[in-house]
Amino acid sequence: MRTLIIYQSKTGNTEKYAKDIAKAVNADVIPFKKFKEKMIKDYDTIVFGGRVIGNRIQKIDEFLRHYEAMEGKNVILFSVGMSIVTKETRLNMISSNLLDMYHVRYYQLRGSFDYAKLGGLEKFMFANSLRLISRDPNATADQKMLLEIKDHPIEFYDNAGVEKIITVLNKLSVPEA
Ligand SMILES: Cc1cc2nc3c(=O)[nH]c(=O)nc-3n(C[C@H](O)[C@H](O)[C@H](O)COP(=O)(O)O)c2cc1C
Known part of the structure; x- marks a missing residue:
């Protein structure tokens, strides 16, 4: 095949x-x-x-x-x-x-x-998603996990x-x- x-x-x-x-x-x-x-x-x-x-x-x-x-x-x-x-x-x-x-x-x-290895645009996009998740009272456990990831690859x-x-x-x- x-x-x-x-x-x-x-x-x-x-x-x-x-x-x-x-x-x-x-x-x-x-x-x-x-x-x-x-x-x-x-x-x-x-x-x-x-x-x-x-x-x-x-x-x-x-x-x-x-x-x-x-x-x-x-x-x-x-x-x-x-x-x-x-x-x-x-x-x-x-x-x-x-x-x-x-x-x-x-x-x-x-x-x-690894957040530190991202290019400028992706860092910006990622930081933006984190901002939205941190303000969202309905964020899922999976989304909340992302908040930890920024500092811990x-x-x-x-x-x-x-x-x-x-x-x-x-x-x-x-x-x-
Ligand atoms: C801006 C941005 C948004 C991301 N969004 C998601 C996502 O919604 N779900 C997910 O599982 N991973 C997400 N990731 C993680 C990437 O998919 C992950 O790092 C992947 O391993 C990258 O694949 P590559 O190494 O082949 O480029 C995101 C990464 C970046 C930079």
Whole structure:
């Protein structure tokens, strides 16, 4: 089975997950900016992994614009964010990114976050989200956790999540024409 893994990453977490999975299943791996629709025909399975900013998977809409061209292919999505992975955060990601409109498998992986390493614009965006959360009486426990993160970087690698994706990829067969 031929598999292409496409990733959108900035600080390297999503890129590392994409490359680790690619190595384990012998897939081709490219950043989203190198992806062209004409590549799809050469693969049976297409995997897209993107970093999460404000609950949105970066470049997911741009990727899913090619959904029709992926008819008959296995399509797997994964997101990488600092949020804890729970049933609630997963459902939240599915609805915020309209993933239930598509016939895809979706996995949520936890990555690392270091405020000190952000660029100016992202620092500003992040500080702005924190301001809103701190004033919101209905903020969830997950959102409140973000308030702690600014001064305490988190480093996380979801081995179990990666293994799950690898197992699924190894079990997938070549879709029938
Ligand atoms: C401005 C900003 C907003 C973020 N929003 C979220 C979020 O809503 N949910 C989440 O899980 N992670 C969020 N993150 C954390 C990143 O998704 C996380 O650091 C991820 O590992 C980055 O992926 P990359 O290393 O591949 O670029 C945010 C990070 C920044 C800078």
